[in-house]
Amino acid sequence: MNAQRKSLSGDDLFRPATLGPYTVANRIVMAPLTRNRAGPGNVPQPMNAEYYAQRASAGLIISEATQVSPQGVGYPATPGIHSAQQVAGWKLVTDAVHARGGRIFCQLWHVGRISHPSLQPDGALPVAPSAVKPEGMAFTYQGLQPFVMPRALEASELPGIVEQYRAAANSAVAAGFDGVEIHSANGYLLDQFLRDGSNHRDDAYGGPVANRVRLLLEAAEAVTGVWGADRVGVRISPVNSFNDMSDSDPQATFNHVAGALSSLGLAYLHVVEGSIEEEGYTPGAFDFRQLRERFAGSYMANGGYTAQRAKAVLESGDADFIAFGVLFLANPDLPVRLERGGPFNPVNADRFYGGDQTGYTDYPFLDPGH
Numbered sequence: 001m002n003a004q005r006k007s008l009s010g011d012d013l014f015r016p017a018t019l020g021p022y023t024v025a026n027r028i029v030m031a032p033l034t035r036n037r038a039g040p041g042n043v044p045q046p047m048n049a050e051y052y053a054q055r056a057s058a059g060l061i062i063s064e065a066t067q068v069s070p071q072g073v074g075y076p077a078t079p080g081i082h083s084a085q086q087v088a089g090w091k092l093v094t095d096a097v098h099a100r101g102g103r104i105f106c107q108l109w110h111v112g113r114i115s116h117p118s119l120q121p122d123g124a125l126p127v128a129p130s131a132v133k134p135e136g137m138a139f140t141y142q143g144l145q146p147f148v149m150p151r152a153l154e155a156s157e158l159p160g161i162v163e164q165y166r167a168a169a170n171s172a173v174a175a176g177f178d179g180v181e182i183h184s185a186n187g188y189l190l191d192q193f194l195r196d197g198s199n200h201r202d203d204a205y206g207g208p209v210a211n212r213v214r215l216l217l218e219a220a221e222a223v224t225g226v227w228g229a230d231r232v233g234v235r236i237s238p239v240n241s242f243n244d245m246s247d248s249d250p251q252a253t254f255n256h257v258a259g260a261l262s263s264l265g266l267a268y269l270h271v272v273e274g275s276i277e278e279e280g281y282t283p284g285a286f287d288f289r290q291l292r293e294r295f296a297g298s299y300m301a302n303g304g305y306t307a308q309r310a311k312a313v314l315e316s317g318d319a320d321f322i323a324f325g326v327l328f329l330a331n332p333d334l335p336v337r338l339e340r341g342g343p344f345n346p347v348n349a350d351r352f353y354g355g356d357q358t359g360y361t362d363y364p365f366l367d368p369g370h
């Protein structure tokens, strides 16, 4: 199915490309980055619009993970897309990005078990495919607190979860986004269903991978019903152990996931090709080419990419787009810096999560008069 793919040169990283119905300025993507700087009510605010507008030279910006519902919340001050105020807040962001000629997709997020009663409506238990408590601590407004045993979702509740994605997809249209990315990575709800370390169900949503992928496929069908498949991507992280995730056979699991998603005709498959650990990115033993072979849309690679690695992977034909996380966070004008070979700003990791403009909108541009 990939015989039609045209071969690319390394410098195509900096040239216009087709992504779904769009011609984007380059193949450099801003990876989704949670920054915990939404205002009260989990509403995006003008400071957030400035941050994203600064990064509009990306071919595509993927927004920070954005809750599809109050139940989907797992951290303080993360934005949602389920209230009218949140939609209005996001409109500030999308307008600012479009005014600079950029494109922005919304990353749709439900955290599942990676939450805490203090973050849930009415102090409820977080929900999950199965009652399996993750190791580790939840980030709450009262500081770090141990994760609690989540409540296993009833099969009868799953259509309601799918509806949360459909409603959020509709809200993303109203908020002026160019498309959406379904977050099925990094140990959040849809990933909890995919991997057998967290999914112990014995109904139609558990057991063989054809069952474990069902909720993701139903959510994707709901979202593509709103947006059309060519404006929808899905993010997966086959070997990421973050949030206490594991699978007994990641290659078989995610080969199946890639093939199943391919049949929906999605714009892209976004793959975190490693594990996000405390110290940074660690590559894992996994053959990512097998995913690309099974997925007909664009393949977006992420995880520890430099300009050199990005060019090499385009040349080898193993990816169409490269998403940059920390480098984009710290360099608002990343495409021009990658093209010129740097220099790159020092990263202020203490200001990743929460706070004000410091370590957020104050990273300098290479050309002061940008």
Ligand SMILES: Cc1cc2nc3c(=O)[nH]c(=O)nc-3n(C[C@H](O)[C@H](O)[C@H](O)COP(=O)(O)O)c2cc1C
Pocket: 031, 032, 033, 034, 035, 063, 064, 065, 107, 183, 185, 186, 235, 272, 276, 281, 302, 303, 304, 305, 323, 324, 325, 326, 327, 352, 353
């Ligand atoms: C501060 C920070 C916030 C992140 N937030 C998200 C997020 O909201 N959604 C997501 O899918 N990944 C998130 N990630 C993971 C990044 O998108 C990316 O996969 C990771 O940083 C590896 O890419 P890199 O080596 O280019 O930084 C986050 C990473 C960092 C460092």
